[in-house]
Amino acid sequence: MPENEETAEQVESAPQETAAAQEAATSEEEPFDRERAEEKIRKANSEAKNLRERLKELEPLARKAQELEDAQKSEQERLTEQLSQAQERIRTVQQRAVRAEVRALAAAEFADPDDAHAFLSLDEFVGDDGDIDTDGIRKELGELLKRKPHLAKPAPADPSPRPPRPDRSQGSSGNGNRSSSDPGQIFAGIMDQALKGR
Structure with missing residues (x-):
């Protein structure tokens, strides 16, 4: 609170300087009146005291106003951030x-x-x-x-439908039996036919 004391001293000294300046101006015209000068000094000191008291009363209010302003700024920043996040989600x-x-x-x-x-x-x-x-x-x-x-999609070479491919595993062999692809079974089949034909 040293700043407040300096301010109070400045407030107190300002009326005193004003009073002294008025006195100097009036001293040329009138003779110096001590009682009148003391009354002016008391009045100036009283005004300065009242101003100091008002300053002390108003300081907490000014501090609270600053805190509210800071809180509003942070609230505004929070709302701004929420708005930008919502806009990003929409995008x-x-x-x-x-x-x-x-x-x-x-x-x-x-x-x-x-x-x-x-x-x-x-x-x-x-x-x-x-x-x-x-x-x-x-x-x-x-x-x-x-x-x-x-x-682009490739264009089909021939738009007409294709005939089905033949499946060689279907159908029968020349003797009516299905041929096997296993050489052992083929040999066994040939031997079996040869023995029956005897």
């Missing part, structure tokens, strides 16, 4: 929605629909109201296929 959700829309629209023409969103700026397709611009996505996907045709 993430919007990007996921746009990515899903791009994948869905690219599935018909792209070999890998995930490649499509890698080449596009997803933020362009979200309007101010949060809606997704599907027409814009279609347009950009078409332009992307023109620039990078290797991303």
Whole structure:
């Protein structure tokens, strides 16, 4: 509290200096009146004392006001941080929605629909109201296929349906028995036929 004492001394000395200056001005005109001068000094000291007391009363209030201001700043900073986090979550959700829309629209023409969103700026397709611009996505996907045709699905060589392939394991061999691929069984079958034919 040394600052308060200095302030109080300044407040106290200011009226005294003012009174002394007034006295000097009046001394030229009037003769010095000691009682009057002492009365002015007492009045100035009384005013200074009242000002010191008011200052002491107001200091805690000023401290509390500063604390409240600091608390409001921290509350405002907390709310600002919460707002920025919420905005970031909204942006993430919007990007996921746009990515899903791009994948869905690219599935018909792209070999890998995930490649499509890698080449596009997803933020362009979200309007101010949060809606997704599907027409814009279609347009950009078409332009992307023109620039990078290797991303498109390969065109089928022959659009006609293929006939089924023959399965050699089906059907019978020339003698009506199913042939085995095991050489031991083949030899046993030949020997068995030879012995029966005797």
